[in-house]
Amino acid sequence: MLRPLSLLKPGQSAVIRWLSDDRSITARLLDLGFTPGTAVTCTLSRSHGAISAFLVRNAVIALRREDSRLILAEEPDMQEDLKEVDSLENC
Template sequence: MKDKYTLDKLPLEESAVISSIDCNDCLINRIYDMGILTDTVITPLYRSPFGDPTAFLVKNAVIALRNKDSKYITVTPIK
């Protein structure tokens, strides 16, 4: 079984598959609107100089997520 951890812990340029999203209704709708769904591949591309937010590649789009929001997303790294 592969390790699972939250999206905010995923190293830059390491792709992972989203396993689960566990947050309140307001945030989950926003996350779904950005194309972040379970079984979707996501890759962190850049972090701001202070470490928050992080830019992610999701379905050929670059989106930014704050660390406090990405802690609700569990991922499984692609090895």
């Protein structure tokens, strides 16, 4: 399920799937490493989520809520992860 990056809590990870169509902010986000298919982890959230920090491509980047709302991400499916672990154990 896709949801805005702004809803991630510290410690939660997701994979970026979509960026806003607003070219001015999208160019900046792409330059910072927020690209579709990239894994991201929320490391910090302050002022009730007004500012959050995300680990992306081995760098921690802080974004304002209004910017992190423009990024849609998908949390990993735990069931798929468990299936993968089971298949590795059976090798």
